[in-house]
Amino acid sequence: MKTSVLSFLRRYGSLFLYGVALASLLFLLKWLELRFLFIHYSIELYIGSIALVFTLLGIWLSHKLTRPKVVVLEREVLVPGPGAGVNNEMIARLGISKREMEVLTLIAEGLSNEEIAARLFVSLNTVKTHSSRVFGKMEVRRRTQAIDKARRMGLIP
Amino acid sequence: MKTSVLSFLRRYGSLFLYGVALASLLFLLKWLELRFLFIHYSIELYIGSIALVFTLLGIWLSHKLTRPKVVVLEREVLVPGPGAGVNNEMIARLGISKREMEVLTLIAEGLSNEEIAARLFVSLNTVKTHSSRVFGKMEVRRRTQAIDKARRMGLIP
DNA sequence: TGCAAAATCACCCGAAAGTATGAGCCCAAA
DNA sequence: TTTGGGCTCATACTTTCGGGTGATTTTGCA
Numbered sequence: 087m088k089t090s091v092l093s094f095l096r097r098y099g100s101l102f103l104y105g106v107a108l109a110s111l112l113f114l115l116k117w118l119e120l121r122f123l124f125i126h127y128s129i130e131l132y133i134g135s136i137a138l139v140f141t142l143l144g145i146w147l148s149h150k151l152t153r154p155k156v157v158v159l160e161r162e163v164l165v166p167g168p169g170a171g172v173n174n175e176m177i178a179r180l181g182i183s184k185r186e187m188e189v190l191t192l193i194a195e196g197l198s199n200e201e202i203a204a205r206l207f208v209s210l211n212t213v214k215t216h217s218s219r220v221f222g223k224m225e226v227r228r229r230t231q232a233i234d235k236a237r238r239m240g241l242i243p
Numbered sequence: 244m245k246t247s248v249l250s251f252l253r254r255y256g257s258l259f260l261y262g263v264a265l266a267s268l269l270f271l272l273k274w275l276e277l278r279f280l281f282i283h284y285s286i287e288l289y290i291g292s293i294a295l296v297f298t299l300l301g302i303w304l305s306h307k308l309t310r311p312k313v314v315v316l317e318r319e320v321l322v323p324g325p326g327a328g329v330n331n332e333m334i335a336r337l338g339i340s341k342r343e344m345e346v347l348t349l350i351a352e353g354l355s356n357e358e359i360a361a362r363l364f365v366s367l368n369t370v371k372t373h374s375s376r377v378f379g380k381m382e383v384r385r386r387t388q389a390i391d392k393a394r395r396m397g398l399i400p
Numbered sequence: 401t402g403c404a405a406a407a408t409c410a411c412c413c414g415a416a417a418g419t420a421t422g423a424g425c426c427c428a429a430a
Numbered sequence: 431t432t433t434g435g436g437c438t439c440a441t442a443c444t445t446t447c448g449g450g451t452g453a454t455t456t457t458g459c460a
Contacts, residue, residue, distance in 0.1 A: 133293060140294040141301035183406060196388030198446070211409050218448060228416085229447075230386055231353030340436060356417065368439050375418065385446085386417075 173240035180223045182241070189216040194233045194242050330397030337380045339398070346373040351390045351399050 177187060185206075192202045203213045217229065226232045236242045334344060342363075349359045360370045374386065383389045393399045 136290060136293050137297040137300075140297040143298055143301060147298065147301070185407060193387060194391065196383070196385060196391040198385060198387075199448095200446085208407085209409055211411085212407075214448075215408080218450090221448075226353070227448080228353060228355060230350060230355075230390065233387065233390060234351065234353040342437060365437085366439055368441085369437075371418070372438080375420090378418080384418080 172243065176239050177241055180241075182220060182223055186216050186220045186223075187241075189213060190220050190232065190236060191242055193217060193229045194236060329400065333396050334398055337398075339377060339380055343373050343377045343380075344398075346370060347377050347389065347393060348399055350374060350386045351393060 182190070188206060189202055192205060197205065199213045199217065200210055203210045206213070217232075221227065221229075221232055224232055224235055226235055233242075339347070345363060346359055349362060354362065356370045356374065357367055360367045363370070374389075378384060378386075378389055381389055381392055383392055390399075
């Protein structure tokens with residue numbers, strides 16, 4: 087074996103060296119190419135990552151800095167129309183007393199003077215005076231008129 | 244002048260050349276430095292512009308691809324309640340006629356029988372009969388009661 | 401403590417509302 | 431054509447309402 091190798095070197099030594107040198111050179115070139123590619127890709131990746139990061143930053147900024155769109159959903163709520171709340175101001179302005187209001191409400195509920203008297207534990211005449219006073223203050227002549235006007239003015243629900 | 248220059252060169256020629264060479268070298272170095280700075284800043288600007296562009300891209304993407312932020316504000320809207328429409332079914336069920344409904348409506352508006360008679364161009368007795376019939380069908384004994392019940396049943400607004 | 405407003409009650413009278421009964425007219429459906 | 435429902439009107443009667451006047455008691459407030 088040794089003899090054959092030595093004779094081979096002796097006979098083709100320069101050629102072998104040339105081959106090795108060539109191979110080395112090719113390896114060097116390959117290494118340079120890889121290095122170049124590495125650098126190339128490195129830059130690309132760097133730029134890419136920069137782009138990605140700032141794209142994400144943009145998205146984040148967009149989410150953080152844009153004011154949210156306000157959508158108003160109107161929810162329908164059943165509310166008693168004009169007679170929403172009792173108009174205490176109007177009652178006070180007309181000078182209607184507490185007892186008079188009680189009588190007025192009971193009138194609006196359809197009770198007769200006699201029934202109202204029984205409900206409030208007073209005499210029929212008392213109810214009559216109260217209702218009469220209310221009518222005077224409301225400037226009406228009938229209880230039905232009083233009911234209608236009281237509703238429109240919000241005196242009763 | 245020429246003589247002095249030539250003599251100067253002849254006496255300090257090498258020194259002059261040295262100075263020129265030194266100056267050139269310094270210029271070269273300065274140029275390299277400027278070039279380096281240029282490259283340096285170029286990279287920074289490049290990266291900066293990349294960042295800016297992709298930040299804007301991110302914002303644009305955010306606007307284009309994400310559904311807008313929605314804040315739901317619920318607002319209560321007053322809606323006329325059940326008494327808004329006239330309950331024709333109930334009217335039919337009670338067997339209340341058209342004329343009777345007219346009288347009932349006018350009663351609810353606070354008109355007296357006489358006023359109703361004038362309004363409808365009929366006699367007081369006619370109004371009385373109509374109202375009496377309505378009261379009978381509604382099972383009430385007074386006009387105020389009729390008003391209240393009619394409201395509750397949706398016969399009148 | 402005293403006063404004004406509110407609440408209570410009474411009596412009378414006229415007006416309005418409601419009941420009962422009867423009857424005539426008109427129109428659409430059977 | 432008959433029939434029934436709706437609309438009209440009248441008369442008589444009862445009940446309820448509303449206005450007017452006057453009076454006493456209670457109560458809230460200064």
